[in-house]
Amino acid sequence: MLKVERLTKTYKAAGGPLTVLRDVTFELQPGASVAIVGPSGSGKTTLLGLCAGLDRPTSGNVILAGESIGAMNEDERALVRNRHIGFVFQNFQLVPTLTALENVTVPIELRGDSGRAVTGRGRELLERVGLGERGDHYPVQLSGGEQQRVALARAFMNEPKILFCDEPTGNLDGDTATAMVKLILDLNHEKKTTLVLVTHDLELAKKCRRIIRLRSGLVVSDEMI
Amino acid sequence: MSFILKMAWRDSRASRRRLALVSISVVLGIAALVGIASLGDNLKRAVDDQTKSLLGSDLTVTSSKPFPEATMAHFKTLGGELAREVSLASQISFPTRGNTRWRGQVRALEGNFPFYGELVTSPAGAMAKLGAGNNAIVEDTLLAQFGVQIGDEVKIGKSTFRVIGALKKIPGEPAAVAMLAPRVYVSMASLEATDLLKGDRFARYRVHFKLPVTTEVEALAKTLGEKLKNQRLRFETVEERKKQLGDALKDVFSFMSLVGFVALFLGAVGVASAMHVYVRQKILTVATLRCLGVRARTAFAIYLTQGCAIGVLGAALGTAAGLSVQALLPKVLKDFLPFEVDFFISWAAVAKGAAAGLVICVLFTLLPLLAVRRVSPLLAIRSAQGQGDNREDPVRLALFFVIAAAVLGFAVLQTGHWLPGLAFTLAMAVSFGILGGVAQLVVLASKHLLPRKPLSYVWRQGLANLHRPNNRTLLLLLSLGLATFLMLTLLLTRSTLLGKIESVAGGSRPNLMFFDIQDDEILRFDAIVSANGAPVIAQAPIITMQIASLKGRAVDAMLKDGHAGIPAWTLTREYRSTYRAALVDTERVTAGKFIGRVTPGEARVPISMEESLAKDLQLAVGDEVTFNVQGVPLTAYVASLRAVEWQRVSPNFFVVFPEGVLEPAPKTFVAAVRVASMADSGRVQQAVVKELPSVSSIDLTLIMQTIDNIFSKVAFVVSFLALFTIVTGVIVLVGAILTGRLQRIRETVLLRTLGATQRQLRQILLVEYTVLGVLSAVTGGALSIAATVLVAKYRFNTTAVIPPLVLLGAVAASVAVTLITGLVTNRGVANTPPLEILREET
Incomplete structure (x- = not known):
C-alpha cells in the first residue's frame, strides 16, 4: 500500500542546507497500522508530509497505492490525496466557515458528487463518531474533542486506502483522547484502512502493530508488536 | 452547483458583510464612470438631435x-x-x-x-x-x-x-x-x-x-470662401459647430472621467489591500483543502470567484449610484451646456463604465489572490510560515504589466491621445513608487534605526508594529498617502486658480477701465478722472490694423495657396495695436531688443510682438511684416518678442509699435484707473459719461464678481467630482483600519490576557497610527505640492499658490481622520472580554 524508498529531505536554511530526513525506507501492506515516533525535531511530521504527498522529497521515492508520487506535479498529487488518503491533524483543521456536515462532505463534493446520497453518507459518518445531531453546527460551536471527531468523519468520507494521523490526540484531554484513539482504531479495523500515526506518545504508538522510531532524521528502529 | 461556486459561497459565510464592505470601495469610482459615460451619450444624442439649433442657421x-x-x-x-x-x-x-x-x-x-x-x-x-x-x-x-x-x-x-x-x-x-x-x-x-x-x-x-x-452647405461655404477671400470672412456651418462642440465636450468628459477613474483606482487599491489581509487569514483553510485533494487552481478559483463577486457587487451598486449621478450631473453642468439635455440611460455607456470598473477591480483583486496558488498543503501540519514558496512569481509581475496596460489603455481612450494618457499613467506609477519607497524606508528605519532601550514598552510595541510580519505599513501608506495626495492636489489647485484671479485686480492695480475714448477726448478724460480722485494708472492708444504680408509673402496669396500651419485667424484678424516708448510691468522681453522710439518716416519700423503670436505666425526676431493700417501699408520688422501676463488687468497688446510712427493714424484710447469703492466707481463713471457719452467702461470689481460666480460654478463641478475621490479615500481608510483591526485582534487579545490595560492598548495603537498617519499625510502632501506646481506651470501657466494653512490643515485633518477612525474601529476590541472576541473571530 505504501512503499518508501531511500527518502531524504533537505531544507535550505540560513546557516546552510539542513537535512531533516535521511535515507528512510520502509513498506506497508494494506490494512497495516504503523506508528512513527520520535522526539521533537526527529523528522516525524516531515516524513508524514512526504508520505502523504504534501511535499516533494529531495531524493528517494514514495509509491502510494501503486502510484509513484515523487515524480508527480502538485495537481496530480492532489488527485491522489483525494482518491486514496484521509487526514487527521493535531489542530483538527476544519474549515471554520463550513458546518460539521459540510466539512465532512468536502472530499466527495470535490470530486463533483453531491446530493442526498453524499449528505446521507456524511450524516452516517457523523452518527458513527457520535455527532449525528451536530451536523449543522460550525466548528466554533464544537469542543476540541468534537471537532476532532468531525475531522475523523471527514477523513473516512472518501473511503481512503490509507489514513494519516498527525498527533491526533495532541490537543485533547485524557478521556477524550482515549475515546478518539478507540474511534480511529475501530474505524481503521472496520474499513480495513492502512493507518500511519505520527505521535510522541508511546502508549498510543503501542496500539499500532508496528513502530518506526526516528531520531535526527534517521530510522533507529523498526519493530513489529 | 459546481464545487468551486459552492465552496466560494460557503467559505464566504463569516465574511460576507466584510466582503460587501470591501466592494463599497469601488462603488463611487464606478458610479462616477457610469454616470459620466452615460451623460456623455446623452449629450452626444442632444448634439445630434439639436444639430441645427446649435447654430440657428445652415x-x-x-x-x-x-x-x-x-x-x-x-x-x-x-x-x-x-x-x-x-x-x-x-x-x-x-x-x-x-x-x-x-x-x-x-x-x-x-x-x-x-x-x-x-x-x-x-x-x-x-x-x-x-x-x-x-x-x-x-x-x-x-x-x-x-x-x-x-x-x-x-x-x-x-x-x-x-x-x-x-x-x-x-x-x-x-x-x-x-x-x-x-x-x-x-x-x-x-x-x-x-x-x-x-x-x-x-x-x-x-x-x-x-x-x-x-444645398451642399460645406461645399457652398468653401466656394464662397474662395470667391470672397479678400474680405476675410469667417464661415460657420452646422457641421463645424458640431465638431467644435463635440471636441470641447470630449475634453470636459475626458477630464471628468479621469477624475472618476482616480476614485476607482483608489477604491481598487482598497480592495486589494482588504483582500490581501483576507487571503492571509484564509491560508490555513486553503492548506487544509489542499490536503483534502483540492488542486492549486481550484483553490485559486474559489477565492477568485469571491473576488469577482466583490467586483460584480461593486459594479452593480456603482451602476445604480452612477445613474443617480447621471441625473445630477446636468444640474451641475447646466450653465456650461449650450442646449437642453434629455435624461436617458445609455445602456451601452453604462455597460462600458461598469465593465471598466469591474476589470480594474478584478485585476487588483488578483494581486493578493495569486498567493493562494502557492499555498503548500504542508502548512496544515506545519505552522511555520517560512515553508511558503518565496520564489518570485512571474505571473504577479505579468499582472503588474497588465494593470499598467489597463490603466494606460483607459487613460488613452478617455483622452484620445497617447501623451496625456501616458502622463496620467506615469503620474500614478510615480506616486505609487514614492509611497511604496517611503513605506519600505519606514519598515527599515523602525527595524534598524530606532533606539529601543530608552523607549517605553508602549512606544516599542507601537513602532515594532510598523515592521513586524503582517505589518500593514505599505498598504496603509499607499491608501492613506494616495487619498491625501489626491484630495490635497484638488484643494491646492483650487487655491492656485483663486490666487490667479485674485492677482488680476488686487493691491494697487487698476480696477476700472474706460474704452473708446476718442483722440480729441483724451485730455478732457484725463482731467475728469483726476478731478474725481481717480488718476489714470495706465493708458494706451489703440490703432486697428490687419496683416498685409509676412516675410514678403502677401496674406491674400497665403490664404489662397495655403499657409503652412499658420492659423488662419492670425492672418485674417483685426489687430488692435498700440505704440509706446517703454515696456509696462505686465510684459518682459524674451528675445531681441525693445525699441521705444524711431524717427518719423523710418522705412522699416521695429515692432515688439507677443511671443505666442510670433510662434503662430512663424516669425522670429528680424523677420518682416507689412501691416495695412486703415488702408495705408506700413512695413515693420520684429525687433523683439515679449511674454505678456494677459491675466493681469492692464491694456495689453499683441503688437507694440515705437513712438514716432502711428501718432497721425485715427485712434481711440483705453485707460485704466483705480477706485477705492463701488460708490467711487459709480461717481467716476457718471462724471465721465456726462461729458463724454460715447466712452464706455468696465468696473473690474463687478467683473471680479462675475468671474467669481463662474469660478464658483466650475469649483462646484470640480468639488462634486473630487467628492467621489474623497469619500472613496475615507471608505478605503476605514476599510484598511478595519482589516488591520481583524489582523491585530489576536495579539491584542493576547496582550489583554497577559494583563495589558485598555489605556496601554490604546497608546500602542496611537503610536502606530500617528506614525502612519503623519507619514502618509506628509508624503501625500509633498506629492500634491509637486503635482500642483506642475499643473500650475504647464496647465494653467501660472505660479502655484500653496497656502501653508491649507497644507497644514489638510495634513492635520488626514492624521486626525486616521487616528479617530483607528481608535473608534478598534474600540470594541479593548472593551470586550478576550474570550468573546476569540470565539467571534475564529
Missing part, C-alpha cells in the same frame, strides 16, 4: 466690416432665406436704477433668425415687437441683477430704449456667456439710429442663411 458668415452691397446681392442669389445681425460691445445703463452701468453685447437683428431652435423670451414672442419703436430685449440675468422691470428704460449709447422682454435662451449659446457679456437685442433700424456704429468702433457683422435642403 450657414453663418461673419465679417469685421459691413458687407459690401455686391456681396449682399450675391448672398441673395443663393436661394433660401437670410438674416442680418450686427453685434458690438457697448455700455448699457439703466436710468431707473441710478444709471447703473454694465458693459454688454448689443445685437441688432433683421430677419427671422434663428431659423432653427427657438430664441426664448419672457413674455414669449417679444422679438416680434422689437421693430415697433425703440424697444430692447435684455438678458434676463442682467435685469434680475439690477432689479430692472419690463417697461423700464435702458440706455445704449445716446439712445434710450424701453425694455419689452427678458432674454432667456439663444440656440447654441451656453448660459455662461450671459455672465461675461450680457446680451441686449434691439432692431436694426434703432441700432443704426444710435451713434454706436460711427467712428472706429469694433463691430461684428453676420449673415445667417437658411438654405434649400438640396
